[in-house]
Amino acid sequence: MTTTSPQGRTELLRPDGSPVRVLVVDDELSITELLSMALRYEGWQIRSAGDGTGAIQTAREFRPDAVVLDMMLPDMDGLTVLGRLRRELPDVPVLFLTAKDAVEDRIAGLTAGGDDYVTKPFSLEEVVARLRGLIRRSGAADRRSDSVLVVGDLTLDEDSHEVSRAGESIHLTATEFELLRFLMRNPRRVLSKAQILDRVWSYDFGGQANVVELYISYLRRKIDAGREPMIHTRRGAGYLIKPAAS
Amino acid sequence: MTTTSPQGRTELLRPDGSPVRVLVVDDELSITELLSMALRYEGWQIRSAGDGTGAIQTAREFRPDAVVLDMMLPDMDGLTVLGRLRRELPDVPVLFLTAKDAVEDRIAGLTAGGDDYVTKPFSLEEVVARLRGLIRRSGAADRRSDSVLVVGDLTLDEDSHEVSRAGESIHLTATEFELLRFLMRNPRRVLSKAQILDRVWSYDFGGQANVVELYISYLRRKIDAGREPMIHTRRGAGYLIKPAAS
DNA sequence: GAGGCGGTGACAGGTTCCCGAAAGGGTTTC
DNA sequence: GAAACCCTTTCGGGAACCTGTCACCGCCTC
Structure with missing residues (x-):
């Protein structure tokens, strides 16, 4: 369930x-x-x-x-x-x-x-x-819960790690995949860079917050390239993902 | 609840x-x-x-x-x-x-x-x-309370930071967004410039009160432009927001 | 019609964001 | 074990964007 x-x-x-x-x-x-x-x-x-x-x-x-x-x-x-x-x-x-x-x-x-x-x-x-x-x-949880996240025409399968947009398969690296998964598990919600860093990077990561910006740019290149963008910047607030048609 | x-x-x-x-x-x-x-x-x-x-x-x-x-x-x-x-x-x-x-x-x-x-x-x-x-x-509060403020045909989503009027999406900057949120949480009530300054700007803000006027003018351009105005001036008192049709 | 209040254009300064380039580390391949 | 490759991260320049000040003008009030 x-x-x-x-x-x-x-x-x-x-x-x-x-x-x-x-x-x-x-x-x-x-x-x-x-x-x-x-x-x-x-x-x-x-x-x-x-x-x-x-x-x-x-x-x-x-x-x-x-x-x-x-x-x-x-x-x-x-x-x-x-x-x-x-x-x-x-x-x-x-x-x-x-x-x-x-x-x-x-x-x-x-x-x-x-x-x-x-x-x-x-x-x-x-x-x-x-x-x-x-x-x-x-089997402890109901089987109907499946492993595919869907936002608009973008799908991400947590089991197979397959990602595709509009039917077209997209290859992501491990970090890109985790970042996208986090975004897609919180669609239409602004996520701050601090939140993203806290969830997607290791708890002892000491680096700059601008890795988030960088990986957002990688994702955009692979997911939004030449299409209606799904990843949006909210200046001073963070990033969010939402279906293209809205 | x-x-x-x-x-x-x-x-x-x-x-x-x-x-x-x-x-x-x-x-x-x-x-x-x-x-x-x-x-x-x-x-x-x-x-x-x-x-x-x-x-x-x-x-x-x-x-x-x-x-x-x-x-x-x-x-x-x-x-x-x-x-x-x-x-x-x-x-x-x-x-x-x-x-x-x-x-x-x-x-x-x-x-x-x-x-x-x-x-x-x-x-x-x-x-x-x-x-x-x-x-x-x-979950401490009732689930029915959601994140969307509505005044007339104007909506503001506190989660996604999305604002739209009559279905048309409007992009606001961070300060504009907070100002509008404050207005919309107090619809039909006159808010003085002092109140607005105290709530929307940082408590150590030292600047002129006319930033409020400035940001009101920004909001009007984005929200009221070419439409029935929702943001009203009460000279000598402050500003208020209310549905256009009334 | 004077004085005050409010609206807005112009602009400067600062911040935020984007992304190219390259280094470092790990892994795979031969 | 060396070479090649891929992934991750840092650095930094430049662009875009945002904020707040100033100045000026117009309207309202009395």
Whole structure:
């Protein structure tokens, strides 16, 4: 089932209409708070834990529909936590958080069971998108919620990462894709450069806000080139996307 | 739920009909008083605090629907206050106040959870508008309150910053937009130049009052040009906006 | 008809935005 | 392991745009 959130976007709901529940496990408070805020904003119900023991306990009574799990916890190994989680909740999908340089064989095979992972530092759009994918595929949310965003004659498929305008396929780089996804998930709403930076770039990105301008210009070249423009600047406010015919 | 206030404007209310509650936190008394007055005028119930400790205490018993939080407090770091606030009130949206030149990395990630910020010096219209947006989106107020102001055949969308008259789209600059928003939120009421200056321009604006006349003339050119005028002068009193056919 | 108020053109200064160029880092290919 | 390639980011110039001041004129009020 999908419905329209207070934000005006469609959100995932369980078949019974109650909000999706997500458990966030990380030992860094700043990370759990960042994630909790972002995921709550999706309309999901969030609990967090700071270590493996707490994670198992919380999982037992909270019965989440998905888990975000840092592989690096103070009290026990990520794989151990995973094992115990699986005993409690055999079918719950898990999104792993790993350090960028964490050896790949530690996480090799983890996605085999339908789980997924992202490396730190991550962007919130990425985490939200992967989590949505996991929940959708797990069947915890209604299947009718599909993965295609449509704004005017522009479509973006979150599953296949395919983008097309007026039937014509468009190739985007990873960053361009995430930027466009964020815009399209908030159509007709002005998004400030700060908001865009906060959602699309990694939380530790220290660079200039003008990467946003640059990537907007890339998107325009690929999406608006020679057509009625869909990406609009609101000077002093931000950017927004809307169907061309209006 | 929306209702009509004594001032004749529609205002946000909680689902149970009680007024929205807002906590204002700033160490400068002049700022908390300025904001308290402006927000009370919106029909909201206001409490204020001058430091982080007071903020947490007040939040605990006042249970606000939104918080205005200066990032620069005497006793503790803004992020610390935020963390403790979140523990008390996980879902309350926060509007941050930051110095214009406060480096962007201090506020990085803050908009991610759906929170927002304005830089000092701010205009009251801006603060009120953002706060309304936050409260609306948080679901604390009734969903029916939407983001579109309508006066006659003139509409203004606070989300997309779109303005149109008789279906025809009109492009406004940021200042023009805030001025029109203020007029449209007070239709059929004369607003003095002093009131307009106080609400639409920053509280430290030192310039001539004739910027108001200037911007009124800009608005007329864009909104009333070649049409039945909606913006009217009340000589010696101020300006007002009303539907053309009356 | 004098004085005050309001409207608007012209303009300067500042800000914001766009995008070319190029560097740095990572990945793929051979 | 080197070369080639792609992606991301920084830098910076130039253009476009926005804001507010000043000056002048016209209209309203008394």
